[in-house]
Amino acid sequence: MKLSKAQYDEVAHFITTLKPTRQCMKTLKERFPNQSQSTLLSIFSQEYQKFTKKTHARHHVPETIKMYYSKYLQEVAMDPTAPVLLNLANEVDFSPALIARIILERFLQDLNGVAPTKPVLNTMLRDSSQIPDPILANQVNQCVVNDCCNGPLVDCIKHSIGYEHEVLLREKLLEKNMAFLDEDQLRLKGYDKTPDFILEVPVAVEGHVIHWIESKASFGDELSHRAYLQDQFWSYWNRFGPGLVIYWYGFIEELDCHRERGIILKDEFPSDIVTLHGCMSLGEEQGKQVGERKPEKSQEAQ
Known part of the structure; x- marks a missing residue:
């Protein structure tokens, strides 16, 4: 779910009035009924983490x-x-x-x-x-x-959710018959810093070619996205070319501003992926249609 900067700021400001208890999520959902529970929880967790760092x-x-x-x-x-x-x-x-x-x-x-x-x-x-x-x-x-934001139990839950979404992304890639290498395979090849999946054959998403996909089971706010750009995304871009980042719990839509430079943001797996095989099939079909029309034009000319 994508939020405008104004919508995000409204949610973040309201969170500052809440205590970090499990009951606070009910209050948050009542205040913002149109936002998904998972998105609100992710934003709340990130905002409280910021507060904790400031007061630590x-x-x-x-x-x-x-x-x-x-x-x-x-x-x-x-x-x-x-x-x-x-x-x-x-x-x-x-x-x-x-x-x-x-x-x-x-x-x-x-x-x-x-x-x-x-x-x-x-x-x-x-x-x-x-x-x-x-x-x-x-x-x-x-x-x-x-504690709904810190501690070993929360760390375990976050790790499990992150792995769950990586598995989901893998299944989506397999459904599309897309050839890829995952992090473990890339590390065996000697890469030290890699995205979740490298596409062995690039694809196009909304007119942009992508070579890799990164899965983030969190909301993309300004602070976290800036850190990811610096520590991960631009490194992937330098090494592997343009890519796609999926923030499964949404992101601030104004942050999707690097498309022309080679980093696309989405909040779900793209439904409009264009593969090389798809382009070849389309070209063959168009070729057949042109070939079928040629005799008709020739007869008209006679």
Whole structure:
């Protein structure tokens, strides 16, 4: 689903009034009933990620961490069953999964005398049963499960959705009998940075020739698209020629401004692909029609 810049800005502004809970999606859908649920969810996730990056530093000041940890210890001592970390995350307006990470890291540091490594932290966040304190394990699990934008559960879901859309794109290419190489095949050939699919025989989409297709299971906003252009798309263009990017959850339509330079944006698999085989078949058919008309013209001339 394509949105104008004005439509996107309206959605993004409304998102700033919402808390990052699963219930907020109902409010968002009620406010924008004409937009798809998946598009709204993708925009919400991206906007909250931006907010998290902006505020991340202030939550990691040593004095702030000390305050959060003291508050956690005090409140969990009064009622171990209360959602202390979830409440803390809502109170300070920060991601529940990231609050859980801060508290877990401080707990392990106090327990072992040294700061835990990232692999240890990530393992415990993915599997809270590895946390030696069962109360904290339950608190961390509550945060991970209830965070709709950050954390190992969200990362797993995003990875699965991305893979699902790559499989969908592969099926579409096979349906069209288009010859292609995927990322794994290209890496075996020595390429280090590749799009999802390279077309062995170029095709035309809306009058533009394309040599590769990239699948993005997200909404294409200005920030993410600019980053993709710099880090991926222009590199693909330099190496493989013009290509197509599919933002399955839509994009800001004004961003589709590089067609003449060789990068086309779509929000679905194109229905009007013209293949070399199709062009040859059309040419043969036209040739037959011309050949069939020639005798008639000759008789008229006689």
